[in-house]
Amino acid sequence: MITERSAISKLFNGINVIILLAVMLLCLLPVWYTLSVSLSDKAAASAGQVFLWPKGFTFGSYETIVKDGQFFKSFWISVQRVAYGSFISFFVILLMAYPLSKNAKEFGPRNIIMWLLVFAMLFNGGLVPWYLTMKSLGMINSIWGLVLGGGLPVFNVILVMNYFRNMPKELEESALMDGAGPWRILFGIYLPLAMPVLATVLVFTIVYHWNEFFQALVLMNKSVHYPLQSYIRQVAVVIDPTKMDEESVKRMSELSNQTLNAAKIFISMLPLLVIYPFLQKYFVKGITLGSVKG
């Protein structure tokens, strides 16, 4: 081990640690501030008296949210979207990655399909053709528009495929000797061994579906069909009365205020705040596997 004794080194390390602590706080403070506002008294919050600690502590805004039907409706739509979306993506990614991990000798059309996928990943028709397609497929006001509308996550297929390609050939060969078919090999051998990268992909898909707000804005004619993020956007970021029915306009004028919005923002990030520290080792590993090779 290298040990440092010089005074300059100690000073350097000290300043370094202080800067890093400041950077860390910078990442956490906005979340903490939002929590503080959400637990504060309305008047104190709008007068700008809240900083790092709630002023006039109250659960009032959370109580209001519990009574707000639309919040729960949107929350439930988001949960459904995440469940359907990540389940479907997971299996489609897994099923595509395995045959594509073969080389062209083992599976003839492999390279053509690969180029097609990469083309689809890098080139698209743009927003208007996408919207017209979704409309002609009957995806307006349907949750399936949200689940499928993001398209095939090609990048994730490539991530898993690269992982499969680096697995030892002998695994598959010995399974073949024992009489296993391709489905058995995929689900019995590759699936369990690829858990780190599959967990990464699952995290990405869950986060994508939880956070995506734009498709609902375009595909849903009424805010009652909005998932949580689109709803939060509507109440806390921009107020767009054209998309609201009469009842929501009335509710908005009664309730719209800073502490309530802060509470909504905080609740909608809560699921991620809770799960992401546990998932950290997976996504760090997965990204590293997918990008730095060798």
Place this chain on the structure above:
Amino acid sequence: MRTKGFAKHYVLMLLPGLIWLFFYNLFPMYGILTAFKDFNPGVGILKSPWIGLENFRYMFELDDSKLIFRNTIFIAFAKMVGNLIVPLTFALMLNEVKNKLFTRTVQTAVYLPHFLSWVIVAGMMLDIFSYNGPVNQALAALGFEKGLFFADAGIFPALIVGSDVWKEFGFNAIIFFAALTSINPEMYEAAAIDGASQWKRLIHITLPSILPVAVLLATLSMGNILNAGFDQIFNLYNPTVYSTGDIIDTWVYRAGLIDMQYGLATAVGLLKSVVGFFLISVSYVLAYRFANYRIF
């Protein structure tokens, strides 16, 4: 090997994905025709009359188009630089700390913003930078004048770039952490024995070791010079900052889905897709040539 009859199973496995790909990625490309037509939603894409490059000609005549291309490239380029330098510096600084618990804690904290949606971040930012928000309170306490940050076209690009770097630097640093851990520790020990100071080791061993990764990331990001971040700007902008904050994607959204100028919006989107596709292809070729990087 007994894999002769496997091809049909492989095709079966690929089928769901290919159907999905067809409907949601390839089928919309037929909608590109809209760019060359006087599109009338009532009669559909095929029956609308052809007008050739009229939409493109009109696009180049618009004052907006120069503005949005300039804003897009400016914001995207500034983000590119910030998203390379800040994570790199941060990774190097954290690498100097030898306390595992400390580094793990800092990492966990800085990954967090990446996982928040732009809706949430925008909601928090609008509050923090609001007229009575903490930033203005702090400015007032220091004797400065309060400002309306999100209504100031001069400040807006800086807020956009700054908040993007804030959100992503921790996550972008992951790749540098990986590169740093793969440096052979014997090099440091040998250098220490030869009397190299901590600073000298940083300059002569650590930095050159991760420079190739930085160059690779810079090359790959060149392809994204037309992507200035729709989700972010869409949530943070307003008409007062269009002059510096409106980008191609946000303009296409307004022109296409709000003003229903389908043909024009498709033409602008198409131009962006073609140029973007070209740039990404070039950057991947360069990355392959010089860093032996391949996506598959």
